[in-house]
Amino acid sequence: MVTTDNKAAAQGKNTAKRGGTGMRPSPGMADMLAGEARDFVRSLTPYLPAELVGGMIPHIAGAEEEAVWNAASQACGTERVHYCYSIDEGRIWYLACPSAALASNPDSWCPLAASLPGNSEYWDRETVYLYEQEGLASALRWDPETARMQVFLGASRTILPRVQSMDANFVTINPEIADIVPWRNRTLRTEKLSRATARMLVLSGIFVSLVAALILVFNFIAINALARNLDDVKAQTKVASIDLVRSANNVMQSDTVKHMVYIQDLLDNLARLDGTLVRYEVKNGRAQWEALVPRAFIQPVMEKYPVRVDSRNEEKDGRIRVINTR
Template sequence: MALSFKNSPFAKKKDSAPAFGGEVSAPEQAATGRQQLKPGIAEYIAGETREFKANLKPYLPGDLVGGSIPHIPGTEDEAVWNAASQACSTEKVHYCYSVDQGRLWYLACPSNSLASNPDSWCPLAAALPGNSEYWDRQTVYIYEQEGAASALRWDPETGRMQVFLGAARTLLPRIQSMDANFVTVNPEVAQMVPWRNRALRTELLSRASARSLLLFGLLLNVIIIAVLVFSYVNMNFIKRDLDTVKRETEEASMKLMMNAANALQSDAIKHMVRVQELLDSLQTVDGTLVRYEVNKGKAEWEALLPTSFQGGVGTIKGEVQPGIEKDGRVRIKGKN
């Protein structure tokens, strides 16, 4: 049974698909510019681009569900997986979604529904808002495969997305009775929308992380080995000229030793010896040393002697100062 596109605004659309899986000629397929699926960054990092399936088989799951939830940027996969898990009563679900007008529109099915049809996709997903086969919410989107049919429509009163599944002989007459425009999704023309699976994605990211760490470790080891080889070559093949270094080291050592010797040399010992000599000599003549001063390396002293020794005694030789002290002694001033 075929549905008519008479009075439909989509009848003259160049890329519209024929009703109920009709054949599409090669020129029409070329005109649609259908893009092939390409592996993502995770597949490249994990090294699984050869295993990536670019051509998926169209398949209509028997347990297909659909709905919409508010769109929160950055949480799309988590939100759709949570809604799909509750709708399918299992965490092992395959899902796909699109974002349009602040909402996430999704289709999902239990993973075991695809047990006999791996590497497949649901052509009805191409009719989700924002995808290649979507026109507007007043249109009913139909897909038929092997006697089974599905329809995607929006309730005109509530705006909720509805998914219909059933045998083609019973579902199509029911859909045809609706007052709406109809578009049949042709999987040969529609842009493929692959299923997503949270567990498989997590495992893929784990393999990508492990491979990236392995490659980083190998690269680091290569760099370390290259540095060691370069150092070995420098140590064994570069000519060493240490004469200049040896001469400069010896000069610096000698200079350091001289500075250390000069620092250890001090006039304190010499002056202490001189003070002791003065005290010993003055003691023999009942004299007194009253001042010993060192100024800029020169010593100057004063002593009190009895008048009978004013000419000096022993090593005490100096200039007699005028006047007599209160005790009757004279003051002698020396500079040696």
């Protein structure tokens, strides 16, 4: 029994009753990295290519693109193919066509792809999905015996009667409300990734150059600031050195140094005469000292220093006290 769209609608399968418009593609990471997000075409034109193949292959996680491209290339007899696919129940369902078939419609998509398992227009495998455009019709169904996906493509007057003769439900795909499934092309994607890589390398180089320039500017400013600080330190050191020299000069010119030198000279002379310095006092700028000298060396001491001899107070060891005031 053949079920029309109206009966499918009664069973909840009519896509025409779904409101709004389908999802549109958006730029991916590769488009953004390549700087082509603004040029990305979001509104693709529905187009049914004159050559279309489809099939099912096992799903291998991480190798979907390679597996679909390999199957599509063998089916189309060329490596230059456009393909789209969906993943459902551990299998990959795909449609493909030679790239040359899209020569007149580059920014297009195949509405039949929306009926692949997992996509917006898919209901079940008992349903036949139809799409017709400009006298060309296509149908997608699953063989009830082998469960293989079959794609029919040809003139509307040939395909539609053949489909209507099948004992199955059928649904006509409305491209206005279906989610767009864009074509994929391995070569174009590789070139886009190459452009993205080249652009990122250029941007990375510019960024590194800017960072290096900022570091150089910072170092230049820091060196200039350090040079100014060194000049300040040098000036402060010079002032401190001058102050130190002045202080040393003042110390050298003070009476203390003179007295120390005089005392040292006096001690040396008394030591040679077996004398002892017992008092040295500075008062009101005048110095007075007393020493004990043996009686035999009184005359040499008096010749060298103007001393007064206190002969009345002879020490126990026989030495005489001499007194000098200067």
